[in-house]
Amino acid sequence: MNHSEIQSLIEEKFPNSLIANENLQGNQLEIDGQFWKDIATFLKNDPKLLFDQLECITGIDTGDDGPLQSRYNLHSMELRHKIEVIISLDRDNPTVESIEQIWRIGDWFERETYDMFGIVYEGHRDLRRILCPDDWEGWPLRKDYELQETYHGIMVPKVKEEEGWE
Amino acid sequence: MGVLENKFNDNIVVGSLDKFLSWSRSTSPWFFQFGLACCAIEMMATAAARHDLERIGMMPRSSPRQADVMIVAGTVTMKMALRVKKLYEQMANPKYVISMGSCATSGGPYWQHGYHVLKGVDLVVPVDVYVPGCPPRPEALIEGLLKLQQLISDERPLTRKLA
Secondary structure (H helix, E strand, O other), rough: OOOHHHOOOOHHHHOOOOOOOOOOOOOOEEOOOOHHHHHHHHEEEEEEEOOOOOEEEEEEOOOOOOOOOEEEEEEEOOOOOEEEEEEOOOOOOOOEEEEOOOOOOHHHHHHHHOOOOOEEEOOOOOOOOOOOOOOOOOOOOOOOOOOEEEEOOEEEOOOOOOOOOO | HHHHOOOOOOOOOOOOOHHHHHHHHOOOOEEEOOOOHHHHHHHHHHOOOOHHHHHHOEEEEOOHHHOOEEEEEOOEEHHHHHHHHHHHHHHOOOOOOEEHHHHHHHHHOOOOOOOOOOOHHHHHOEEEEEEEOOOOOOHHHHHHHHHHHHHHHHOOOOOOOOO
């Protein structure tokens, strides 16, 4: 099934859920975050779509005042087609519904995106940091990230040369 | 050595005993295998058959309680830095640290933009020998270990303290 057919199936089932965006390429489509969990269930279970594999969840910071994005790469083993779903989120309060219980691999993917971008996945049963230490400050892959000075008394940024380190 | 450390004046009996002690320490420093990244592969190769560390009396131990030397082989992340410190504190005296590779020495390729990497393990534990390289070849590590053995055999545990 090609991309425009997938798009029209979603449009038919969830009117007004797709957001027009001229920058989209290939198999991407942008949707409204409030429909996400229903759309995800539909994508996985509809016999014409059968997206049984969640390949990746990516976070993207579009910079300055732009939104944060949560992107999902989906693939169907059965029908051999794939799409990329984009959800744009408010920078100050980035929350989106969790799909951890639809595709179980989403558990760690969502924890990683939360760790790096601070995107909160509502309904995730164990949303902790996965790579950084639990008491780390800030979201490292955001463009406005500022490194903390010390971590448990250990110097974090490079200041050896600047301060006459012995 | 604890209670006996630095308690004696130098004379022919104590001096000879002292030399014997430091010789025996220097010829069997068991190391704590501490593989954190790709340097660990070179450390394993050094301990394995071709380079055979046991011919210079070194043997890998998996517990800090049984080890004299800690080889920090690889990238030390901030998360790991606290654990490295804890493991160092668990080792019994006398204890030595080798910083293996550029990551452990200075942060290596993560020096400028690596928010998560410790900029040198010497910020957390005192280091005796630095081995440069990315990663160092087994020969380089062996050279570092021989340097460390030299350092240990120059010590005089009963009569004087080396800083």
